Amino acid sequence: MTAHIAVEHITQVFTGRQAPLTVLDDVSLSLAAGEFVVLLGPSGCGKSTILNMIAGFTPVRQGRILCAGRPVKGPHPSRGMVFQQPNLFPWLSVLANVTFGARMAGRKKAAADADANAWLQRVGLAGFEQHAPWQLSGGMKQRVALARAWLPDPEILLMDEPFGALDAQTRMMMQELLRAAWKQTGTTILFVTHDVEEALFLADRILVMSARPGKIVEEVRVPFGPQRDIETLAQAPGYSDIKQRVLHRVRTEARRHML
Known part of the structure; x- marks a missing residue:
């Protein structure tokens, strides 16, 4: 195989x-x-x-x-990548950070937002979609990075x-x-x-x-x-x-x- x-x-x-x-x-x-x-x-x-x-x-x-x-x-x-530092854009919301790559690739905003919300719920960040990165703890930022990496459904x-x-x-x-x-x-x-x-x-x-x-x-x-x-x-x-x-x-x- x-x-x-x-x-x-x-x-x-x-x-x-x-x-x-x-x-x-x-x-x-x-x-x-x-x-x-x-x-x-x-x-x-x-x-x-x-x-x-x-x-x-x-x-x-x-x-x-x-x-x-x-x-x-x-x-x-x-192929997705997650680094030691979450590397979030400080001027974007949590939701916008998660969907950034998908939107740059031309994906429709509504579909990207729906999938991102599902991932944020999965990683325990439902309700934090409009928060800024500076409002999050280190662990929460890394959960945002995980959701962002998994959003495109990488192999x-x-x-x-x-x-x-x-x-x-x-x-x-x-x-x-x-x-x-x-x-x-x-x-x-x-x-x-x-x-x-x-x-x-x-x-x-x-x-x-x-x-x-x-x-x-x-x-x-x-x-x-x-x-x-x-x-x-x-x-x-x-x-x-x-x-x-x-x-x-x-x-x-x-x-x-x-x-």
Whole structure:
């Protein structure tokens, strides 16, 4: 069966005034349709670079990337992106922020507003449609960003540490919201994080990356099933062993990066 996302032998070298920097070294990975995969690894290992290449923001120099069997040659509405910062337009309302991309693409305002209102209700922001971003908390802003990313009904959602700037309680709520939305939509998700517990709660699979130059050094299949509960997951059989295994590998790579 054709992978929904296929990254094949990607090597990425950044050049500038300094010596060339190899960020990724012969990276290959694949995601099945509807799968939730987490990329985990030390800072600077190329996790965000992989997302940007799949999104079409960064050109592929060596190797190739396929989405639904088609080479990635640039950004496309079938691939959505959520960043660590929500990047909302401060002069637009919540509703206008969510529908901005759809309206720029020529979609009718009434249809875009109706779908946006449905998404705002799904992420718990019904009643905030006409609020300005400055009136929202950090978690609420990131929920707006989620609604905006999902409004075009993307086949693939790329998420670059979207909850990294949130407090612990808000972060857990956002993780639960994300899993609920993913189960409803069946979107293929590739999610970057540094947090092992976040990875274990969210993922079908975890791909651990080495220190720079980044490579996939370990794959961990998460066995806890689709109905996992964030409050009780730590009590699941095997959780402590898997967490220790993943944490040890990530810490080993992080230490290697600092030597």
